[in-house]
Amino acid sequence: MKQAVILAAGEGQRLRPFTVNRPKVMLFIADKPILQYVIEALVQKGIRNIVLVVGYRKEQVLDYFGSGESFGVDLTYVTQERQLGTAHALAQAKAAIKDDFLVLPGDNLIAADTIDQFATIEPEAVLVKKVDNPMRYGVVTIQRGTVKEIIEKPEEAASNLVSTGIYSFSRAIFDFAEPQLDLPDVVNRMISQGHKIKAVETEGAWLDAIYPWDILNLNDAVLQQAQAKSGGTIEAGVSVKGQVSIGKGTVIRSNSYIAGPVVIGDGCEIGPSVCIFPATSIGNNVVISPFTEVKNSVIGSDVNIGSGGIIHDSVIDNSCQIGGRFAACSGQEEIAVNQEHHLVSFGAMLGEGCTLGNSVVAQPGVIVGNYSQIRSLKLLSGRLPDRSLVV
Amino acid sequence: MCGIVGYIGERQARPILLNCLARLEYRGYDSCGIAVAGGNLQVHKDAVRVEALKEQLPRRLEGKIGIGHTRWATHGEPSKVNAHPHGDCTGKIAVVHNGVIHNYQQLRQKLIKEGHTFTSATDTEVIPHLVEKHFDGDLEKAVAKALAEMEGSYAIAVLMDGKAELIAARKDSPLIIGIGDGENLIASDVPAVLDYTSRVIYLEDDDIAVITGEGVRVKKNGETVDRKPQRVTWSVEDAQKGGYEHFMLKEIHEQPKVIRDTIRANLYTDETAADRDISEKVGAGEILMLACGTSYHAAMVGKYVLEQLFKVPVRTELASEFGYSGQTSSQTQAIVITQSGETADALKAIKRLRSEGCPVTVITNVVSSSATRIADHVVYTMAGPEISVAATKSYTAQLMALYWMSLFSARIDLRRKDSLIMELRQLPGKVQRVLDDEETIAQHAAQIAKHDNVFFIGRGINYPVALEGALKLKEISYIHAEGYAAGELKHGPFALLNGKAPVVAIVAPDNNYEAMLTNIKEVKARSSPVLALVEEGDEVVAEVADSVIVVPKVDPLFSPVVNAVVLQLLAYYAAKERGCPIDFPRNLAKSVTVE
Numbered sequence: 001m002k003q004a005v006i007l008a009a010g011e012g013q014r015l016r017p018f019t020v021n022r023p024k025v026m027l028f029i030a031d032k033p034i035l036q037y038v039i040e041a042l043v044q045k046g047i048r049n050i051v052l053v054v055g056y057r058k059e060q061v062l063d064y065f066g067s068g069e070s071f072g073v074d075l076t077y078v079t080q081e082r083q084l085g086t087a088h089a090l091a092q093a094k095a096a097i098k099d100d101f102l103v104l105p106g107d108n109l110i111a112a113d114t115i116d117q118f119a120t121i122e123p124e125a126v127l128v129k130k131v132d133n134p135m136r137y138g139v140v141t142i143q144r145g146t147v148k149e150i151i152e153k154p155e156e157a158a159s160n161l162v163s164t165g166i167y168s169f170s171r172a173i174f175d176f177a178e179p180q181l182d183l184p185d186v187v188n189r190m191i192s193q194g195h196k197i198k199a200v201e202t203e204g205a206w207l208d209a210i211y212p213w214d215i216l217n218l219n220d221a222v223l224q225q226a227q228a229k230s231g232g233t234i235e236a237g238v239s240v241k242g243q244v245s246i247g248k249g250t251v252i253r254s255n256s257y258i259a260g261p262v263v264i265g266d267g268c269e270i271g272p273s274v275c276i277f278p279a280t281s282i283g284n285n286v287v288i289s290p291f292t293e294v295k296n297s298v299i300g301s302d303v304n305i306g307s308g309g310i311i312h313d314s315v316i317d318n319s320c321q322i323g324g325r326f327a328a329c330s331g332q333e334e335i336a337v338n339q340e341h342h343l344v345s346f347g348a349m350l351g352e353g354c355t356l357g358n359s360v361v362a363q364p365g366v367i368v369g370n371y372s373q374i375r376s377l378k379l380l381s382g383r384l385p386d387r388s389l390v391v
Numbered sequence: 392m393c394g395i396v397g398y399i400g401e402r403q404a405r406p407i408l409l410n411c412l413a414r415l416e417y418r419g420y421d422s423c424g425i426a427v428a429g430g431n432l433q434v435h436k437d438a439v440r441v442e443a444l445k446e447q448l449p450r451r452l453e454g455k456i457g458i459g460h461t462r463w464a465t466h467g468e469p470s471k472v473n474a475h476p477h478g479d480c481t482g483k484i485a486v487v488h489n490g491v492i493h494n495y496q497q498l499r500q501k502l503i504k505e506g507h508t509f510t511s512a513t514d515t516e517v518i519p520h521l522v523e524k525h526f527d528g529d530l531e532k533a534v535a536k537a538l539a540e541m542e543g544s545y546a547i548a549v550l551m552d553g554k555a556e557l558i559a560a561r562k563d564s565p566l567i568i569g570i571g572d573g574e575n576l577i578a579s580d581v582p583a584v585l586d587y588t589s590r591v592i593y594l595e596d597d598d599i600a601v602i603t604g605e606g607v608r609v610k611k612n613g614e615t616v617d618r619k620p621q622r623v624t625w626s627v628e629d630a631q632k633g634g635y636e637h638f639m640l641k642e643i644h645e646q647p648k649v650i651r652d653t654i655r656a657n658l659y660t661d662e663t664a665a666d667r668d669i670s671e672k673v674g675a676g677e678i679l680m681l682a683c684g685t686s687y688h689a690a691m692v693g694k695y696v697l698e699q700l701f702k703v704p705v706r707t708e709l710a711s712e713f714g715y716s717g718q719t720s721s722q723t724q725a726i727v728i729t730q731s732g733e734t735a736d737a738l739k740a741i742k743r744l745r746s747e748g749c750p751v752t753v754i755t756n757v758v759s760s761s762a763t764r765i766a767d768h769v770v771y772t773m774a775g776p777e778i779s780v781a782a783t784k785s786y787t788a789q790l791m792a793l794y795w796m797s798l799f800s801a802r803i804d805l806r807r808k809d810s811l812i813m814e815l816r817q818l819p820g821k822v823q824r825v826l827d828d829e830e831t832i833a834q835h836a837a838q839i840a841k842h843d844n845v846f847f848i849g850r851g852i853n854y855p856v857a858l859e860g861a862l863k864l865k866e867i868s869y870i871h872a873e874g875y876a877a878g879e880l881k882h883g884p885f886a887l888l889n890g891k892a893p894v895v896a897i898v899a900p901d902n903n904y905e906a907m908l909t910n911i912k913e914v915k916a917r918s919s920p921v922l923a924l925v926e927e928g929d930e931v932v933a934e935v936a937d938s939v940i941v942v943p944k945v946d947p948l949f950s951p952v953v954n955a956v957v958l959q960l961l962a963y964y965a966a967k968e969r970g971c972p973i974d975f976p977r978n979l980a981k982s983v984t985v986e
Contacts, residue, residue: 062634062644065633065634066634067631067633067634075633075634249656267651267658284651285651285654287813304816318820353943
């Protein structure tokens with residue numbers, strides 16, 4: 001297999017506020033967008049000719065990946081102007097496809113071993129995986145190694161094998177890829193016309209973020225594989241334990257304590273006397289002032305966190321400016337997204353560009369929309385829309 | 392101001408020359424051509440873009456040595472005969488040239504008298520004839536003798552049928568040699584050769600190089616000199632569009648990263664510390680800033696920044712006008728800004744300043760460019776190569792250089808300095824917010840695109856931003872646009888205001904706010920539609936202006952960055968709406984290496 005198509009046009013609406021300014025594939029997990037994990041898996045399997053189907057907020061993808069040169073791949077971009085089905089997305093890539101190819105969703109985090117054998121398989125085939133909650137996905141029924149049917153989000157799952165959305169196709173697929181359809185429908189239609197679709201099971205990683213708090217689980221899972229690396233300056237009296245990666249130009253000031261797995265980006269200033277515990281990712285150009293504790297959290301780029309804060313199980317998006325004594329601690333909370341209720345446990349989710357005064361306390365499970373402004377001494381709870389003003 | 396390329400090696404020269412030329416089109420693109428030697432010398436040229444020339448070329452055009460040229464006309468209109476390469480009478484010699492030969496009329500008359508026949512109106516054509524005249528078996532010597540007769544500026548590549556070598560030479564025009572594996576390339580600029588090598592030799596003035604597939608030998612005034620290849624950090628990535636329709640939009644989108652890179656470089660490394668420090672040099676004197684075009688607008692912003700943070704008088708002048716006036720004293724510290732480091736007027740100004748005893752700091756984007764060799768100190772802007780003719784990220788990078796220079800030796804209290812550095816750290820995110828709001832700006836641009844005259848007004852530190860906004864709009868959308876200090880509008884331009892001439896007003900919440908508000912009301916009274924750039928949270932301006940674009944809150948000192956990005960996008964989408972060739976506006980070229 002020489003070519004791959006990655007579907008990267010989707011919004012990921014349930015992940016708001018984090019997907020207001022970026023497509024789901026550009027959510028950062030351990031300082032890399034999800035899409036980069038997919039591309040790196042393909043590179044490891046020797047597939048470097050990649051067609052990216054972009055759409056929603058495509059500039060974010062373009063700005064990060066460019067021509068693919070720095071990632072060792074040759075990227076061709078095609079735009080899906082309106083996000084109809086996944087079959088429509090794939091059809092956009094038709095002109096750029098020469099021979100048999102792989103199709104992968106760009107918004108599921110995978111590793112190279114996920115597509116180990118699959119990268120060389122003859123079309124048509126689908127990669128399946130055993131999961132605990134098959135009703136959230138497309139459940140695959142299999143007969144003697146070939147797919148009988150894929151049923152999207154069934155009420156009752158006939159098996160716990162689901163489609164990973166990773167397929168091996170020949171150009172024949174384009175005869176079936178009608179605009180209004182999703183890929184599972186296309187596959188079912190092919191089967192009904194006598195095509196044989198192989199089912200291949202994988203044991204490798206396949207992670208999906210559906211809701212904002214899933215980011216924490218993905219981050220934790222990825223950081224377990226993190227390697228220690230230091231490109232920055234570590235002042236005297238700093239304790240660094242476990243797998244800690246520190247980017248170029250970053251300074252860790254005296255008396256800070258960092259227990260890995262932790263990833264810190266470029267040009268950050270941490271400390272003095274800051275504690276960072278597992279599993280935490282910090283982006284580029286971040287300042288964390290003295291006596292702040294961060295645990296199991298994801299911090300974006302250009303974020304400034306004041307002194308004496310406690311940040312647990314939280315996601316803080318790019319460009320947030322947070323005053324001193326911010327408290328975001330974990331606890332159980334019931335949250336509704338699109339009328340679905342979820343019992344979850346996390347600290348705070350802060351959208352991009354929020355400004356928080358001093359001594360703001362976030363109750364467990366708070367989700368703050370992008371560009372919100374919160375005055376000092378406020379107690380936050382529930383869900384705040386974008387550009388909220390709490391005075 | 393043209394682009395020249397050359398190739399010698401094991402591969403077919405034709406596709407390589409065309410690829411290199413396409414990467415140099417930002418230097419000029421009104422005509423182009425290539426010459427390839429393989430058995431015989433074939434020259435193909437026309438007044439078309441490189442892409443079109445590619446289609447015209449005959450199927451059989453083989454040879455492993457060749458030269459090419461993409462032109463921005465100075466002497467002689469863009470046409471097939473005036474396009475390069477130019478040949479001699481025998482058809483054995485081909486020359487490509489970037490620069491201007493001042494005494495070409497005399498040389499031409501002389502050569503015609505000696506029996507040479509000329510076909511074009513260009514100054515360049517005297518070169519092949521001079522080489523032909525002096526040739527006695529040694530091409531290098533013939534070129535050296537020809538150059539000795541010429542006055543002016545040049546970067547040339549010479550090819551002769553039957554010779555397994557290329558001759559390259561330069562004086563006051565840029566030229567580099569790309570060192571490959573069993574092959575070597577010549578080009579006006581680094582991006583042209585990035586597909587083939589990242590090792591380059593920067594030729595210096597009066598260098599003459601003999602290039603074969605195996606090596607390069609350089610002589611200066613008859614003496615062999617050692618020019619070491621240097622590794623360039625720019626990648627091919629920088630010279631590709633990466634999914635964007637235009638280089639300009641890609642480069643606009645690179646600005647958050649450009650800002651972030653300068654933060655890291657300035658806060659955590661000491662490499663450039665000495666060059667940034669201007670405090671000692673200035674003493675009690677003044678700072679003189681010189682630049683052209685967009686760089687001049689950056690210099691004007693720099694005046695406000697330096698005066699506020701540094702507390703010394705700052706004077707800004709156009710480098711192209713400085714030659715006709717301008718008093719300097721030994722107390723003058725000069726700062727010259729040139730993106731390419733090759734701007735002829737800037738180079739001339741630096742030479743004069745140096746001769747008058749003024750220390751010169753150059754702010755440039757191009758490593759080892761001509762300006763860096765003649766200045767006392769160099770501060771590099773870390774913008775990466777800028778391909779779009781309309782400058783965007785290089786402007787922002789120049790501003791960042793000025794901010795960091797000012798902050799580095801600022802004469803302000805530490806608290807103010809710390810808060811400014813904190814603000815700078817937030818700037819990438821603020822610019823990203825403007826970019827994320829692109830669609831709104833595009834809608835406003837569609838309105839602007841309906842008009843033929845647009846005015847931009849600003850006050851204080853945003854006055855140069857008004858000039859820059861107007862420059863961006865006119866150069867790529869061909870809409871007539873004028874930038875004015877808001878207070879000057881009454882002194883004349885008011886006569887032009889009417890319902891068909893919209894005014895773009897840049898309003899910052901600084902000490903000019905009230906005055907700007909008054910100006911907007913005055914404009915409204917002349918029924919001109921007003922589009923205002925206002926900071927978030929401002930509700931007053933929206934009531935008087937017809938429409939507003941909301942920009943993120945920043946310290947007024949940094950407002951020229953976010954406001955300029957808004958105006959870049961406004962210009963881009965207005966040009967797109969009008970269907971203009973955005974990356975290659977008519978009559979313009981990237982670096983102005985002629986006066």
